Amino acid sequence: MxxxxxxxxxxxxxxxxxxxxxxxxxxxxxxxxxxxxxxxIVRVPTRGTNAPAPVEWKESKGPKCVSMSAVAGAAVVKADSVDIILRGGGRVRAQFEDECPALDYYSGFYIRPSGDKRVCAGRDTVHARSGGECQIRRFRTLTPVKSTKK
Structure with a gap:
């Protein structure tokens, strides 16, 4: 056949x-x-600035860069900084060169990682949803302070 x-x-x-x-x-x-x-473009939702912080934080020297795969969330704490919440429960504060009031206008901001998939101080910026951007000056590692109040 x-x-x-x-x-x-x-x-x-x-x-x-x-x-x-x-x-x-x-x-x-x-x-x-x-x-x-x-x-x-990674959109990081923020917690409102009107909510009280549940914990006080002690700042110490932080890393030069943060891997985007380690980021779990963020919170706007002041006009000149943002707390980045890391997977595993750690926190790093990104302090800006100047105040960044545009972050409060809309809830949320963007971080555009470079080709190395890291966000680095002195190199990268945080982009507000309203169109402004804020240069990251440095990162500070945050450690919770044990409250003496009862």
């Missing part, structure tokens, strides 16, 4: 028979290349 798409020809010559099978027709193959270029 000859499969579909194959052509068979029976030739009769001088009392002998021969079957000639031709190759299946090959369809031309078309190739294309698609390149996708995109920018990742």
């Amino acid at each position: 000859i499969g579909a798409g194959m052509l068979s020809v029976l030739l009769l010559t001088g009392g002998s028979a021969a079957i000639v099978v031709s190759e299946p027709q090959v369809q031309p193959m078309h190739l294309a290349q698609l390149t996708i270029r995109q920018t990742v």
